[in-house]
Amino acid sequence: MLDNDPLANVLHVDLSKRRFWIQRRKELFENYIGGTGAAIKLLTEECPKDAAPLSPDNPIVFAVGPLTGLFPLASKTVAMFKSPHTGNLGESHCGGRSAVAIRMAGYGAIVIKGSSEIPVYLAIHGDRVNFRDASALWGMRSNFTVGRIIRENEPNAGIRTIMRIGGGGERLVSYAGVTTETYRHFGRMGLGAVFGSKNLKAVVVSGKRSFQLKDVKGYQNKYTEIHRAAVDSPAMKKYHDLGTAENIVPLNELRGLPTRNLNEATFEGTPKISGETFAEQYLGRRLACSNCPVGCIHIAALRDPYKDEAYFYKTSMISYDYEPIYSLGSMLGISDPQGFLKLMNEVEVLGLDAISTGVVLAWATEAQQRGIISERETLGIKLNWGDYRTFIKAVWRIVEQPNDFYKALAHGVEKAFARYGGKEFALSFCKNEMPGYHTGPAAHVGVLIGARHSHLDNAGYSFDQKIMAKKRLTAEELVNKLLSEEHWRQILSSLVVCFFARQIYSQDVASEALKLAGFDLSPEDLTKIGENIYKEKYAFKRREGFSLEDVHLPKRIFETDSSIGALDEKYIRDSIDYFRKSYQG
DSSP states (O other): OOTTOGGGEEEEEETTTTEEEEEEOHHHHHHHOSHHHHHHHHHHHHSOTTOOTTSTTSOEEEEOOTTTTTSTTOOOEEEEEEOTTTSSEEEEEEOTTHHHHHHHHTOSEEEEESOOSSOEEEEEETTEEEEEEOTTTTTOSOHHHHHHHHHHHSSOTTSEEEEEOOHHHHTTOTTBOEEETTTEEEOTTOHHHHHHHTTEEEEEEEOOOOOOOSOHHHHHHHHHHHHHHHHHOHHHHHHHHTGGGGGHHHHHHTTOOOBTTTTBSOOTTGGGGSHHHHHHHTEEEEEOOTTOSSOOEEEEEEEEEOTTOTTOEEEEEEEEOHHHHHHHTGGGTOOOHHHHHHHHHHHHHHTBOHHHHHHHHHHHHHHHHTTSSOHHHHTTOOOOTTOHHHHHHHHHHHHHOOSHHHHHHTTOHHHHHHHHOOGGGOOEETTEEOOSOOSSHHHHHHHHHSSSOSTTTTOHHHHIIIIITTOOOOHHHHHHHHHHHHHHHHHHHHHTOOGGGTTTSOHHHHHHHHHHTTOOOOHHHHHHHHHHHHHHHHHHHHHTTOOSTTOOOOTHHHHSOBTTBOOOHHHHHHHHHHHIIIIIO
16 A cells, blocks of 8 residues: 555544544555454454453444545445444444545544543544533434534534434444434444443544545546446446335245244235335435445435324435335335334434344234233233334334333344243344345355354355255355355455445456555455455454354244245254354364
């Protein structure tokens, strides 16, 4: 990398002592590129072994990459921390303006440690770091209101990011997220609760740095090439037209759409909550992350009439994607599109992860229907499939935690079934709630062995559709294919390139773009670095006690046929055993 590249600057912030300093870490970015590669090294260095996730010792690491601000679709920020939800590696990715703002402020990474005595928010404007009193913001009902107040009081509109938590993070719900720019999120693994434990309400970042390039003409040509590929790509057009919500109908037709806590894998209400329906009847606007020509963020406009006021409406703008439609729609049996949007809006107001929230509510609904819990635990709420109004009430109680039952729900389905039973239909993998794919064994094995236990780690669902539906791979072949994909994704998330652009950023294209950014790395170098980053993640996970030896496999995934038929439990366990012996050590 170039000697004066600000990417090598790591900003350290100590909330306990209200001090900050900048460390030059050129070797870190040269060896691990940035993003997830730099973040796992910083997390390993800064997080003491066995640190409690909600203690001041647990760091929050934000990291961006060398293509951020230079090339299209390099628009993600990686957040890394010890997860309060799983007790292990926490990693979440977010778009919006966060990545470009951090890079333009002059940093490749930000490390936040300690805990403030009073609620604060950080305002980082270039080399100035301010600790603002956030006492008046703490406890506000709506996450959206918090964002609006900060917007009105901080400079650099249009080039800043505002990352903040809602009531879920304040009340330490273990799957609370962090919202950026209203419609993007660090959703999974509980970053919001880590913010809350530090009395950190928000982080604002802005900057006005410029970039120095040695080969301006070469850069312009490569930029044009990547931009054109993004604009002309059929896959990118799909994301622009319908967003990820486009997947609802195909997955339903494939019999891979989890429905009513995966009692079924098809949903009769799919046409009402499909991407096509939302685009035709509710789409209010499309948005794009910084430096992205695609615009995959779809915002629904929901008009809700005021009581006793004819012709007066409140219009709410609500982001929707495939995963929330699955988790708060089909998973809960909700086919009313307006009901889904109202539930989604409450989840956003409170700053919760939509996937975990929906899966938790689905478990609770089935538990109540089976008589495992009663209205005594739910405090009078009768949970029924499709009844979005009662689900809204339950969501608020999860955050308020008025009794032991809601306290358990606030920490995920594993905590809930450990206290109340219902393990056989509790849909979690390595303590993280199930993503929206019941396409076959690769989807579930991929989540189990993935470093983040996420559907995006290695896209196992794609292997089910492209390979497993035609030919059964051996357990060894499946694991090796999944890991090959995951190793490459470590590079994409170190650059940090949106995974939707993975077909555009091939190894050759990534290597060429990196060279223009000052990194001389061949495709072979990238492959090796990707493997090393994955190993670093698993080294951290093992250090913190992670093991697949006695992993919980939900019985339900074997009871409901997937897209390619019934799943073989032995095959999945053989895959895990092979991975554990060959890769985990």
